[in-house]
Amino acid sequence: MDPTIPDGAIEPIGVVSSPRKNRRDDEWGAVESTITLDADQFDPAALNGLAEFSHAEVIFFMDRVREEEIEWNDRHPRNNPDWPSVGIFAQRAKSRPNRLGLSRCQIMSVDELTVAIRGLDAIDGTPILGLKPYMEDFGPNGPVRQPAWAGELMANYY
């Protein structure tokens, strides 16, 4: 479709270093990891003031998902037949078009080009594409509603 993204317009700004080396569904809440910005592109000024925020929002490329795994239509979340088959854009499965991950995490500290974080659901070596401070006004406006399966799926996620 038009418009497209120019080649090279979206490249890693940094990388995750995490004790989690392999894909895993649950128990991300206590995982302590780091994001280190690419020293060829950035200097520490790019992180100046980030430590004044409690949380960051992180966009990452889930590079360990193979292209042939991508789901384009609908499926049961986690292939669990107890949950309804829903569209790939009505779930947060990693095997999705563009393979973009998106999560909030706690900021523990910032040192030079490295942000120490807690609760990021990205495995070791994951390329980072976006990093923003979480601001309260960017939270959901109005009450949050979600289907029952989503709460069940998330029960052990964090």
Add this chain to the structure above:
Amino acid sequence: MDPTIPDGAIEPIGVVSSPRKNRRDDEWGAVESTITLDADQFDPAALNGLAEFSHAEVIFFMDRVREEEIEWNDRHPRNNPDWPSVGIFAQRAKSRPNRLGLSRCQIMSVDELTVAIRGLDAIDGTPILGLKPYMEDFGPNGPVRQPAWAGELMANYY
């Protein structure tokens, strides 16, 4: 840096149609717009069940920001000298590396390949890269803290 993103791995999945045709800083809360998925890639099954969620999270490519506008280090948010100069990753300015926008918005309805939304801060024609349902457990874990300038900047945003 290594790893890089393969050419073509991240392409638009859809596009925004909005009454806002030009860049503007504030008053996004009442803007009603749509996201329409690319009919060459998707059929309506990809959105099946999305209407059961109250909010979506949207990742978009801010294509109207020119490459030469990108800030790589620090600056005053909105170039306002009353606020401290902070790193580009300690603010949510659009003129940022990779030009990725990220917001939550309300889901009003879903019809075929089109999602009607409210409060998305993306102008008409913006390419969409990611669309996920907002789930409560993906909210910030623990109390949110942010510097005073962030609250002042956001006062009229939504």
